[in-house]
Amino acid sequence: MFEYCNDPRALEGLQWLSCYLTTATHFSFYWSFVTVLLLLLVTAPLALAFGFAGAASARSHFLPLSWLGRIYIAGVRGVPDIVFFLFFVIALDQGLEWFKHLFVCEDLSQPVWSNGEFRVCPAAKVPLGNASPFMVTAYSFALAVTTFAIVFGAFAANVLYGAMNAVPRAQLETAEAYGMSQSQVFRRVLVPQMWIYALPGLSNLWIILIKSTPLLFLLGIKDAVYWARELGSAKTSGNNPYPHGDWRLFYFLALLVFYLMATRLSEIGLGKITRRLSRGQATRSGEEMRKAGGQA
Amino acid sequence: MSCWETIQAYAFRSLGYGERLLPKEGFDLCQQFTLIGSGLIWNIYFGTLALFFGFFLANAVALAKASRHAVLRKPAEWYIFLFRGSPLFIQFFLAYELLVLLPKAGIEIFGLHIETSWTTRAWAGALLTLFLNTAAYSAEIFYGALKTIPRGDLEAADAYGLSGWAKFRRIEWPTMLRLGWPAYTNEAIFLFHATTLVYFSGFPAFAQKGDALYYANYFADKTFNPFVPYPIVAFYFVLLTLAVTGLYGVVNRYLNRHLPSNQRQRIRLRPNLIR
Numbered sequence: 038m039f040e041y042c043n044d045p046r047a048l049e050g051l052q053w054l055s056c057y058l059t060t061a062t063h064f065s066f067y068w069s070f071v072t073v074l075l076l077l078l079v080t081a082p083l084a085l086a087f088g089f090a091g092a093a094s095a096r097s098h099f100l101p102l103s104w105l106g107r108i109y110i111a112g113v114r115g116v117p118d119i120v121f122f123l124f125f126v127i128a129l130d131q132g133l134e135w136f137k138h139l140f141v142c143e144d145l146s147q148p149v150w151s152n153g154e155f156r157v158c159p160a161a162k163v164p165l166g167n168a169s170p171f172m173v174t175a176y177s178f179a180l181a182v183t184t185f186a187i188v189f190g191a192f193a194a195n196v197l198y199g200a201m202n203a204v205p206r207a208q209l210e211t212a213e214a215y216g217m218s219q220s221q222v223f224r225r226v227l228v229p230q231m232w233i234y235a236l237p238g239l240s241n242l243w244i245i246l247i248k249s250t251p252l253l254f255l256l257g258i259k260d261a262v263y264w265a266r267e268l269g270s271a272k273t274s275g276n277n278p279y280p281h282g283d284w285r286l287f288y289f290l291a292l293l294v295f296y297l298m299a300t301r302l303s304e305i306g307l308g309k310i311t312r313r314l315s316r317g318q319a320t321r322s323g324e325e326m327r328k329a330g331g332q333a
Numbered sequence: 334m335s336c337w338e339t340i341q342a343y344a345f346r347s348l349g350y351g352e353r354l355l356p357k358e359g360f361d362l363c364q365q366f367t368l369i370g371s372g373l374i375w376n377i378y379f380g381t382l383a384l385f386f387g388f389f390l391a392n393a394v395a396l397a398k399a400s401r402h403a404v405l406r407k408p409a410e411w412y413i414f415l416f417r418g419s420p421l422f423i424q425f426f427l428a429y430e431l432l433v434l435l436p437k438a439g440i441e442i443f444g445l446h447i448e449t450s451w452t453t454r455a456w457a458g459a460l461l462t463l464f465l466n467t468a469a470y471s472a473e474i475f476y477g478a479l480k481t482i483p484r485g486d487l488e489a490a491d492a493y494g495l496s497g498w499a500k501f502r503r504i505e506w507p508t509m510l511r512l513g514w515p516a517y518t519n520e521a522i523f524l525f526h527a528t529t530l531v532y533f534s535g536f537p538a539f540a541q542k543g544d545a546l547y548y549a550n551y552f553a554d555k556t557f558n559p560f561v562p563y564p565i566v567a568f569y570f571v572l573l574t575l576a577v578t579g580l581y582g583v584v585n586r587y588l589n590r591h592l593p594s595n596q597r598q599r600i601r602l603r604p605n606l607i608r
Contacts, residue, residue, distance in 0.1 A: 116567040117526035119533065123550060124563040131559070155557040251422040255533055262426070286430040293419050293427060300418040 057279045066264040070295065073250045073261060076178075080185045081246065085239075087190025092197035093223075110198065113191035119252065125184040126256050130163065137161040181256045189246055196238030201227055203234040233314050240307035247299050251292075265292055336363040347371040347542050355541055355548075360556050368552075369565050372545035376573070378456070379544075380525040383463035387524075390464070391471035395509075398476045409472070416469030421462075421527055422534055428462040429453065429535030455536035463531075467524045471517060478513030479505070511588040518581040522574050529566075545569055 042056035057063070095106030113121060134157045135149055142158040149157060159165075164176045204227055212226040254262035269285030312326075342352035344367055356364050397409035416424065435449040451457050482505060490504040529546040532538045538547055549562035556562075589597040 116570050117529045117546070119526075119529050120546060120549070120563050120566050120570070123546070123553070124559050127553065127557075127559040248420040251420045254422075262422070265426075283430075283433070286427070286434065289423060289427045289430055292423050296419045296423060297415070301414075 053279075057281075060279065062264075062268060065259070066261070066268055069259060069261045069264050072178075072258070073253070076182060076185070076250060076253065077246065079182050080189065081243065083182065083186040084189035084193050084242075084246070087186050088193025088195075088197050091190060091194030092201060095194065095198050096201060098219075106194070110191050110194045113188055118188055118249070119255070121188045122184055122252055122255060125187055126180055129180055129183060131155055133163045134161055137163060177257055181253055181258055184256065185246075185249070189242065189249075192242055192245075193239065196235050196242060197231065199238065200231040200235035204230045236307075236311055236314060240303075240311070243307065244300050244303055247303060248296065251296075261292055261295070265289055339363050340367050343367045344371055345374075347374050347544070347548075349540060349542055355551060360552060362561070365549075365552050365562055365565055368548045369545050369562065370569060372543055372548040373569050373573070375455075375531075375542075375544040376525060376528040379460055379463055379528040379531060380521075382460055383467050383528075384521055384524060386464050387467035387471055390468035391475055392506075394468060394472035395475035395479055398472065399479050413469045413473050413476075416466050417473060421466055422530060424462050424466060425459065425530065425534035425536065428458055432458050453536075455531055455538065459531040459534075459536050463524065463528065466527070467520065470520050470524075474513045474516045474520060475509055477516075478509045478511075481512055482508045507588065514581070514585050514588055518578065518585070521581060522577050525573055525577060526570065 041052065042059070091106050091109050093106070094102045095110060097103045097106065134155075138149060138157040138161040141160045144158065147156065149155060164172045168176075208226055208230060209222055212222045217225065251260070251262050253260040265288035266285060269283065269288035271283045272280050273282075339356075340363070343356070343364065345351050346355070346368060348371075356368070394409045394412060397405040398413065400406050400409075432449075432452045435452060437450065440447045440449060452461075486504055486508055487500075490500045495503060529544060532543045532547040533550075541551075543551075545566050549566045552562035553559045
């Protein structure tokens with residue numbers, strides 16, 4: 038990156054470090070943090086949508102739909118999440134290819150799963166064999182996002198389901214007394230009021246989501262963990278311009294600091310939002326704020 | 334190979350007994366159930382020991398965090414923040430890299446020779462990490478419980494002339510445990526779930542001796558069919574969760590035995606997935 042970096046062997050001290058930290062592979066490392074943040078930004082609303090759908094269907098008066106929502110919520114609890122992470126990535130991939138297989142392939146006589154292999158015709162591959170590297174990356178990223186959204190959606194559904202039940206019954210009855218239909222009550226009264234009850238659970242979930250992003254590594258994404266292992270491992274072969282010993286410890290320390298900062302900043306931010314939302318609410322913290330003299 | 338033979342060959346494969354090679358063909362349900370169940374031994378080992386040792390450290394750290402002296406309080410706060418604020422996955426990697434740095438030949442302290450090579454093995458290194466991790470989470474639970482002891486109980490203790498150690502041992506500590514127990518039950522359940530991360534992080538599995546998820550992953554890779562092995566893991570973990578809930582429920586009833594039935598703490602499974 039810098040002019041003087043052309044001959045790394047002649048450099049020493051800080052200058053060497055400045056060159057070392059700006060190599061192309063290091064930029065991939067820095068970029069992977071952006072990937073993590075991108076994943077968070079895409080997954081959080083998607084998981085919330087899954088959660089909302091799950092909670093709404095669990096409350097439904099139509100029994101099969103209600104069961105579906107309950108099974109979704111209960112199914113993800115009680116089982117280690119990493120099992121789901123490993124499971125969904127393959128299951129979604131195979132599911133897509135199998136579905137496509139039914140429509141695109143001409144020869145459907147062969148079984149798809151046989152002899153320990155999963156075989157569909159080339160046209161049914163997702164992504165196609167000749168897809169660009171960008172498409173392959175985007176596809177695996179999309180799979181990871183969907184997996185995260187399904188797993189976290191169940192937890193969000195649980196939080197939202199609890200929040201919907203926490204809205205005072207009298208509010209809903211009043212709305213019914215005004216002649217609103219079920220869906221109007223849901224849309225105009227229940228949903229706007231549930232957020233303050235859902236906030237503690239959702240903020241907890243957000244922090245858990247941040248802390249689960251290293252699992253991207255297990256889903257085959259070249260994330261921060263992958264690069265920390267790659268860059269940190271001992272580089273002693275002759276043609277490496279920046280030889281060094283086993284530095285993985287330092288890279289993982291950097292990751293640790295990154296995650297500690299991310300969770301700390303989130304805690305502070307979420308604390309502010311909670312205070313903001315509690316102002317004027319008939320809850321204990323709102324009451325305490327009022328007594329303290331109205332400053333929030 | 335009949336199912337009975339499979340069980341004989343693989344029931345203790347995760348500990349290194351029985352057949353040396355993992356199954357290469359067949360992959361029937363019996364094989365999968367046996368081998369994944371064999372791996373579950375490691376999950377139970379990690380979970381039980383980490384919980385047992387973590388309980389004592391958690392009590393000490395919770396008390397330190399509640400202390401009036403900054404010398405005790407600050408380190409406890411930092412310890413809890415460090416382990417609760419960062420992903421367990423990263424902690425595993427970091428612990429492994431730290432343990433690798435120990436001198437290979439062993440350490441000499443006061444003429445005593447201490448071997449260090451065993452610390453990088455999963456059974457020791459991962460256990461240490463899980464122990465420190467669960468101690469931090471449990472300490473926060475116990476600290477919270479310590480802060481919510483009803484004022485009336487403490488005043489009653491004062492009125493009876495209890496103070497210092499006697500007050501702590503007879504009033505504060507039992508009440509803290511009682512109040513924190515439902516949350517602590519959840520912590521125990523999710524610690525067992527967290528044990529599945531061990532062989533997917535820094536710690537390598539020697540001679541293919543791994544945990545339940547390690548073998549499930551092996552089968553999923555071999556058969557390219559995730560729909561059998563992962564549900565088996567899920568099945569085993571649901572059983573494990575039920576067992577933990579039952580066991581902790583017994584303790585919970587014991588802690589609440591003096592209360593009228595409508596004031597007792599109930600255990601509810603709450604989501605708190607990844608650490």
